[in-house]
Amino acid sequence: MTLSRRTFLIGGAGAAAAGTLAVGWALFRPDRRLDSRTAPALPESQIALNGWVLVGTDNRVTIVMSKAEMGQGIHTGAAMLLAEELEADWAQVRVVQSPIDRIYINRENLVNGLPYRDDDPREHVEFVRDFARRTSRYFGSMVTGGSTSIEDLWLPMREAGASARMMLCTAAANLWGVPVDACVAKAGRVAHAPSGRQATFGQLVPLARDLPHPYAPPLKTPGQYTLVGTSPKRLEGKAKLDGSLRFGIDVLPADLPRQSPDSPPTALLYASVLMCPTLGGKAASREVSVQGLAGVHRGFAVDGYNGGTGGVAVIADNPFIAMRALCGLRVDWDHGPAAKLSSADIMQTLERAIEDSSRQTYYEAGDAGAALRRGRARHMRYEVPYLAHGALEPVNCTALVNGGRATVWVSTQVPQAARQAVADALGLGADDVTVHQAYLGGAFGRRLEVDYVAQAAVIAAQMPGKAVQTIWSRPQDMTHDFYRPACVAKFSGALDGDGNLVAWQADSASQSVTAQVLPRTYGVPAFAARLMPDGTMAEGSFDTPYECPNVTVRHTRVDLPIPVGYWRSVGHSHQAFFVESFIDEMATAAGKDPIAFRLALLKRPEHQRHAAVLRALAEFSGWRQPARWKERGTEFARGMALHESFGSIVGQVAEVRRDGRGGYRVTRVFCVVDCGLAIHPDMVVQQMESGIVFGLSAVLEQAVTIRNGQVDQHYFSEVPLIDMETCPEIRTRVMASSGPAPHGVGEAGTPPIAPAVANAVAALTGARPYRLPLRQPPALPEAERAWPGDRWCQWSSSL
Numbered sequence: 001m002t003l004s005r006r007t008f009l010i011g012g013a014g015a016a017a018a019g020t021l022a023v024g025w026a027l028f029r030p031d032r033r034l035d036s037r038t039a040p041a042l043p044e045s046q047i048a049l050n051g052w053v054l055v056g057t058d059n060r061v062t063i064v065m066s067k068a069e070m071g072q073g074i075h076t077g078a079a080m081l082l083a084e085e086l087e088a089d090w091a092q093v094r095v096v097q098s099p100i101d102r103i104y105i106n107r108e109n110l111v112n113g114l115p116y117r118d119d120d121p122r123e124h125v126e127f128v129r130d131f132a133r134r135t136s137r138y139f140g141s142m143v144t145g146g147s148t149s150i151e152d153l154w155l156p157m158r159e160a161g162a163s164a165r166m167m168l169c170t171a172a173a174n175l176w177g178v179p180v181d182a183c184v185a186k187a188g189r190v191a192h193a194p195s196g197r198q199a200t201f202g203q204l205v206p207l208a209r210d211l212p213h214p215y216a217p218p219l220k221t222p223g224q225y226t227l228v229g230t231s232p233k234r235l236e237g238k239a240k241l242d243g244s245l246r247f248g249i250d251v252l253p254a255d256l257p258r259q260s261p262d263s264p265p266t267a268l269l270y271a272s273v274l275m276c277p278t279l280g281g282k283a284a285s286r287e288v289s290v291q292g293l294a295g296v297h298r299g300f301a302v303d304g305y306n307g308g309t310g311g312v313a314v315i316a317d318n319p320f321i322a323m324r325a326l327c328g329l330r331v332d333w334d335h336g337p338a339a340k341l342s343s344a345d346i347m348q349t350l351e352r353a354i355e356d357s358s359r360q361t362y363y364e365a366g367d368a369g370a371a372l373r374r375g376r377a378r379h380m381r382y383e384v385p386y387l388a389h390g391a392l393e394p395v396n397c398t399a400l401v402n403g404g405r406a407t408v409w410v411s412t413q414v415p416q417a418a419r420q421a422v423a424d425a426l427g428l429g430a431d432d433v434t435v436h437q438a439y440l441g442g443a444f445g446r447r448l449e450v451d452y453v454a455q456a457a458v459i460a461a462q463m464p465g466k467a468v469q470t471i472w473s474r475p476q477d478m479t480h481d482f483y484r485p486a487c488v489a490k491f492s493g494a495l496d497g498d499g500n501l502v503a504w505q506a507d508s509a510s511q512s513v514t515a516q517v518l519p520r521t522y523g524v525p526a527f528a529a530r531l532m533p534d535g536t537m538a539e540g541s542f543d544t545p546y547e548c549p550n551v552t553v554r555h556t557r558v559d560l561p562i563p564v565g566y567w568r569s570v571g572h573s574h575q576a577f578f579v580e581s582f583i584d585e586m587a588t589a590a591g592k593d594p595i596a597f598r599l600a601l602l603k604r605p606e607h608q609r610h611a612a613v614l615r616a617l618a619e620f621s622g623w624r625q626p627a628r629w630k631e632r633g634t635e636f637a638r639g640m641a642l643h644e645s646f647g648s649i650v651g652q653v654a655e656v657r658r659d660g661r662g663g664y665r666v667t668r669v670f671c672v673v674d675c676g677l678a679i680h681p682d683m684v685v686q687q688m689e690s691g692i693v694f695g696l697s698a699v700l701e702q703a704v705t706i707r708n709g710q711v712d713q714h715y716f717s718e719v720p721l722i723d724m725e726t727c728p729e730i731r732t733r734v735m736a737s738s739g740p741a742p743h744g745v746g747e748a749g750t751p752p753i754a755p756a757v758a759n760a761v762a763a764l765t766g767a768r769p770y771r772l773p774l775r776q777p778p779a780l781p782e783a784e785r786a787w788p789g790d791r792w793c794q795w796s797s798s799l
Contacts, residue, residue, distance in 0.1 A: 033156040034163060034213055038099040040064055047205045049167055050213055051103050052160035053082055059188055059202035061088045065095045066104030067153070068144040068413050069236060070440035070447070071690070072746045073683040076234045078153045080679055084227045085161030085220060088201070089188030095235055097437045100416050103156070105140040107133040108148040112646065112744075113514075115362065115535040117543045118606050141522065142416040145448050145566060147646035147744025150679060154741055162217035164208075171207035172199055222677065222740055231682035236439070248411030248438040249471065251398040255409065256467050266400070269297060271459045271470040272322035275304075275311030275480050278335035278709040280561055282310025285332055290314055295321040298462055299329070305458070306421050307520035307563055308451030309480050313459050319471050338561040338709035343486075346706065347383065350488040350558055353509035359556040362542035366550035368492075371503030375494025378589055380582055382491070383771045384574040385703035387484035387567055388477075388711075390719060393441025395472040397456035401426065402465040406433045406457055411440040413447045417521050421450035422457040424523075444694070445566040449482050450521055475714035482565025483704055485510040485537075487574045491582045499590030501583075501601060504548045506541050508578065509556040511564045513537075536566070540575030540645060540751060545610050546583065546601040562706065568694055569747040572645040573754075577772060580641035580755030585768060593625055594640055594759070609738050610649055613674050614642055617651035620733050621670035627763040634658060636667075639759025641752040647743030648675040650688070654756035655728075656764055663775075664764055666696065666757055671732040676743045678734050684745050685732045691749025692730055697722045699754045701777045718778055 036051030046054040046062055054062040063082050069075040075095045083093050098104050110132045116125050165185045172190040173180040176197055183190050191198040222228075239245035246255075253265035276282055283301040290299035295317040304310040312331055316322035353359075398409040399422070406426055412418045412435070419433045426433075440447055456470040472480075489508035496502045514534035518524035524532075534557070542553040567573060587597035595618050602611040617623070617640065628637040635658040642651045655668040671688045678684045702719045705712045713719050754772060762768040 032215055033103045034160060034215065036064075036099070036101040036103050038101045040096050040099055042096065047209050049164035049205070049208060050160050051101065052157060053086065053164050055164070055168070055201050055205040057202045057205065059089070059092050059200050061086065061093045061188070061201065063093060063095045064098045066098040066142060067149045068411075068415075068437060068440055068443070068447070070144070070411075070413070070443045072149075072687060073234055073680065074144070074149045075236055076232070077150055077679045077683060078157055079235060080227050080232070081153060081157035082161035084225060085158045086165050087185035087187065088161075090227060090232055092188055093235065100142060100419060100435065102137070104142050105136060105416075106143040106148060106152050107136045107140065108152040109143045109146050110136050110140065112146045112148050113535045115533055115542070117363065118545065119604075141414060143448070144413040145445065146570075147648075147747045149744075149746070150742050151647070151744060158219050159215075159217060162219055163214045166214045166217050167208040167211045168201055168204045170211055171204045175199070175204070175207060222737070228679055229677070229681070231680050234683070245439055247393055247441045248398070248409060249393055249396045249441070249469075251409045251438070251469060253467075256400065257407070267466050268398070269315050269317065269463060269466055269468045270319040270322050271313050271315045271456070271468050272319060272326055273302065273311055273313045273455070273459075273470065273472060273476060274326045274329065274331065275309045275476060276333045276335065277479065278309075278333065279338045279480070279563060279706075279711070280304065280309055281336040281338070281709070282334050283312050283331055284334045288312050288314075288329065288331075290325055290329075293321075293325050296325050299325065300462060302455060302458060304451070305425055305454035306449065306451040307482065307516065308455060313470070315459065315463060315468055319469075323473060335709060336561070341560065341562065341709050342707050343385070343705045346486060346560060346562070347488060349560070350486065350509045353556040353558045354488060354490055354507045356509070356556045359507065359509075359554045361552065361554050362538045363551060363553040365548075366503075368503045368505040368550040368552040371550035372492050372494045372505060375496060375502050376589070377492055377494045377503070378585065380491045380585060381770060382489045382578045382581065384487050384577065385705065385772065386486045386562070386564075387698055387702055388481045388704050388713065388719060389444045389446035389565075389567060390478070390716065390721070391440075391442035391444055391446050394474065395446070395452045395477050396470060397453050398467055398469040399457045399460035400465075400467040401457060401461040404428065404432060406460075407436070408433070408453060408457060409436045409438060410453055410456075411438045411443070411447055412450070412453065413440070413443055414450060414521065418450045418453040420523075421454040421521075425454040425458050426461060444568040445570075446481065448517070448521070448566055474716070478714050478719070479711040481704075482516075482563045484567030484573060485513065485564045489574075489578045491578060493582060493586045495586065495590050499592055501546075501548050501586055501590075501597075503550040504546075504582075505552045506578065506582075507554050507556075508538065508541070508575070509558050510537055511560055511562065512557045513564050513566055513570065515557065515559075516564055517566070536571040538571060538575065540572040540643065541579055544579055545607045545644060546598070547604060547607070548601065561709075568691070569645060569750040572643065572747070572751040573695070573698075574772075576641065576643040576645070576751030577754040577758065580643060580752065581758050581768070581770070584639070584641075584755065584759045584762070594627075595623060598642060609674055610642060610644065612738075613649045613651045613672050613735065616733065616735060617642075617653060617670065617672040620672055620731070621653040623653065627760075635764060637760050637764035639756050639761070639763055641755035641759065643752045643755075645748050645751055646745075648673055648745055648748035650748050650752050652692070652752040652756045654753065654760045656757065656760040658764070664761060665726075666700075666728045666760075668729045668731070669696075669753065669756070671730065671749065672735060673732065673745070673748065674735040674738050675745050675748070676739045676741050677737045679742050681734050684734050687745045688732045688749040689730050691747065692753050693722045693727060695750035695753040696728075696757065699757050699772060699774060701773050701775050703773050703777050713777070720778065
């Protein structure tokens with residue numbers, strides 16, 4: 001038997017280590033996530049009842065939020081969990097960003113990456129998952145990612161709310177001399193019905209302040225929910241509409257600390273950077289001459305931090321002066337090892353790696369090789385490119401360094417790792433660094449990185465006592481990202497005489513994100529990171545629910561000097577395209593309806609959630625056969641896909657039509673999602689729409705291509721986004737809860753859209769797409785390829 005990651009964890013060496021693990025596991029104290037060591041800076045009128053909630057004497061309920069809000073709605077969704085158990089008045093609820101503290105560490109992020117299938121032995125799976133949660137308690141980090149936020153906060157938020165409610169009820173009972181169980185909280189008040197007495201939370205909280213914190217309080221059952229499952233207005237929605245919400249780039253002098261209340265605002269300077277055009281390169285000289293440039297304070301070389309690329313920086317009075325100063329610089333570059341790589345070479349390397357003997361078996365059942373030789377085998381090859389994150393808020397960070405301390409204001413998904421990165425870059429202790437976490441203007445995984453945070457701190461250290469905001473131009477962001485890995489895959493499948501899928505073999509190759517992220521962001525030794533399994537490379541393929549008697553899923557890790565990072569839905573973003581395109585082609589070869597073909601592969605009880613989503617999708621979309629038809633002389637076609645990621649099952653139907661230029665246009669998308677308990681159904685719909693638009697942008701025209709280690713794409717015009725004109729009509733149905741707990745939705749809408757559209761295009765044109773994007777991306781004119789290539793430089797020179 002081939003040794004796989006799952007084999008190691010479930011049996012074999014994993015079983016041999018179980019005794020040692022169990023001993024360590026038993027030594028862990030019960031995991032309590034109520035009390036924090038660090039309180040948020042709030043007025044004295046706000047009294048903390050635990051590390052997650054404060055109640056003010058003015059009746060305001062302040063919920064401490066450990067996750068980054070980047071448009072996904074986590075501040076509202078998580079606050080609803082706590083407010084539900086607290087019985088708070090939703091109109092009185094607000095949120096503040098948490099400080100960095102151990103109780104806010106994400107316990108589900110590591111669990112989510114474990115290489116398990118739903119047919120693995122449950123006792124082993126639950127043991128390792130619980131052990132991973134307890135390990136994360138001591139060695140984990142504050143992370144907003146992996147669609148784990150609501151799962152991570154599902155228990156602690158509810159326990160915090162219930163614990164605070166019990167304290168307030170106890171305070172009321174003590175005040176009135178009545179039994180605690182006779183006091184009932186509702187809508188921000190505690191009442192004693194027999195006597196008719198009641199008091200607001202604000203009146204009771206001073207009396208509850210010093211009461212013992214109840215642990216493991218009784219929680220509501222789903223049937224008792226009054227807030228969860230509804231769709232109240234988002235807490236940050238009004239501030240976004242009126243422009244008062246502050247993102248990282250919105251830091252102003254008034255936001256900075258003053259030496260005294262009467263002193264003038266702290267000066268805020270601005271920095272712009274020009275990094276080596278070759279990924280991983282650096283400036284060949286440390287000398288940067290900016291003498292005689294008005295408004296410019298300093299120019300200097302900067303190293304590449306935490307996996308980033310080195311370059312030069314200029315500090316000036318405003319960002320425009322800094323950017324324009326860079327336009328006139330002539331820098332000699334040390335291009336480094338990536339200078340030898342181009343996209344064609346990379347794809348050839350990945351192609352060869354598929355057959356590499358070092359490939360790792362992620363899942364194996366039966367004998368796929370023998371079954372392929374016996375049946376009617378079909379073979380496919382798929383390819384996807386590198387992709388940039390392209391968050392709308394430019395990469396930025398404001399830093400103030402003075403007297404052995406540093407303060408940063410930054411939009412980040414990893415505040416704890418950002419703090420450590422600043423400390424390491426400046427030679428400080430982590431306790432000497434303060435991180436103010438701002439709202440994020442999009443992220444999609446880019447702000448899981450800390451390269452720009454460390455860089456900004458080092459730049460600010462050049463001007464001690466003065467705050468410096470470093471802002472990257474759009475070309476610097478596009479050409480110095482941590483990209484979604486390119487991937488090549490080969491699939492083979494066989495049908496029996498009745499058109500049933502009897503064999504399936506999948507081989508793919510890509511770089512490993514985890515092998516890069518662990519050393520550069522968390523300080524794990526590179527050799528140790530390489531030994532750790534990276535489930536993200538093959539997720540969505542090895543753990544698919546489809547039932548086939550003979551399956552082999554393998555993946556080869558390839559090392560290349562191209563920086564890669566977690567992109568929205570990670571490995572699911574390409575493995576879903578491979579798997580669902582493959583399944584659709586096998587259905588076509590069998591002469592069967594794509595939905596019926598899939599339903600035949602979902603017979604086991606544990607796969608009935610998937611089958612239910614498929615049936616609901618067929619009904620909701622008005623699924624029809626044939627998949628291609630005409631209306632008023634215009635050709636239409638439909639394609640569908642089903643995919644599970646982050647615990648949520650999503651089915652999508654994409655409709656395409658011929659346009660007048662011989663191409664096609666996506667006109668409608670139908671989406672059905674089973675995400676377990678939908679905390680805020682409207683936000684689930686919003687996230688499905690967001691994931692579809694994000695994924696569709698990549699499907700149609702987005703690709704990052706590399707020539708001599710340099711990224712070709714500089715602007716959104718070269719990686720086009722779906723806009724209002726090109727966006728299809730999107731209809732979403734959120735299925736009734738299939739369980740008592742919620743699952744992730746921030747990324748789950750993205751994976752199915754690529755295969756759904758590709759399957760529709762195959763039906764429309766008769767030619768199946770095997771490569772993304774489906775259309776050739778627009779190219780940057782040759783005249784603009786000379787570095788730095790900033791149209792800003794060309795435009796500003798004419799001012």
